[in-house]
Amino acid sequence: MNLSESTSMNMIKIIAVPMHKEGRKFVAIFAAITVALAFLWEPLFWLGCGATVWCYYFFRDPVRVIPQQEGLVLSPADGIVSLIQDVVPPKELELGDSPVTRVSVFMNVFNCHVNRAPIAGTVRRISYHSGKFLNASFDKASELNERNSLMIETKAGVRIGVVQIAGLVARRIVCFVREGDSIEIGHRFGLIRFGSRLDVYLPEGVSPLVAVGQTAVAGETILADLATPHSVRLGVAE
Incomplete structure (x- = not known):
């Protein structure tokens, strides 16, 4: 050729x-x-x-090469890492009242909007909340916007929260799984139509391996490693 x-x-x-x-x-x-x-x-x-x-x-749904190493937390969405903050997770996730690291991935209308599971495990909790449609890049969108929250528990008992958040244009969050379902890492679990954001709540003490401004690919980009402690990663745009 x-x-x-x-x-x-x-x-x-x-x-x-x-x-x-x-x-x-x-x-x-x-x-x-x-x-x-x-x-x-x-x-x-x-x-x-x-x-x-x-x-x-x-609405494209490209094939992804999913890392299979034990303990990895993958990005659930294509987009830009817009926020990395230590916050108290939403009560509906049942992750406790202590601050944990939240990694937010913002999707614009040109990104692929199929959402993929950040870890393998059992979907223990799904909670939908209606709300506003603020720009999904705003920090307050996590609390005020329409959202669908999932808590996934691994076989080892580690719990991670992932929240689908509707944005300025989005009006429909779609979730393909139900409470009690088992899901494999990187498998499709939902979709948000026309612009949005996903938040991942890492376990307490786990630091992210991405930096604000970094481009993330759903099912491929490693957000964190549960098996190995790391310091927070910083990035500089050039």
Whole structure:
């Protein structure tokens, strides 16, 4: 295979990414509107085509290579690590009243929005709260916005909280699992439509291995290692 053929194959892999089934009806709606616009004014048709392609891209569900080392905590979302703070976890997670480290990953409308389990274990708690739709990058979005909270417990008894938070545009949080379900690390557990954020609450004494501003990839980026103590990682943008 020559360089040109290799480049073409890589482009096909980037463009022809599988779409999650949650996006089918939205792409169909966008496509139907686009057809209707074609009868009104041709430039609107091409704008509709662009919007339909974007909608397909938004609901993409790419294959990920999931690290299998025991004790790893993976990012549940694609996006930017927007906040790393020590906070008291939400009561619905049942993680106690002591401050723990919260790692927030902010997803914009161009990120993949399929959410993946940060650890393997049993889903012990799921709690949905309706709320506002503030910009998900704001710290107060953790308390005020619509959210869906999950607490996952490993076989070793370690508990981690992961919270899906709706954003300024998002209006629908989807969760694929139920209380009592077993889930493997990196497996899909939910999706948030059109912009949002995920918070991960690490166990007490566990420090993150990512820095604010770092790009995270769901199911691949290592947020923390439960087996080995580390100091907080800092980063500098260049």
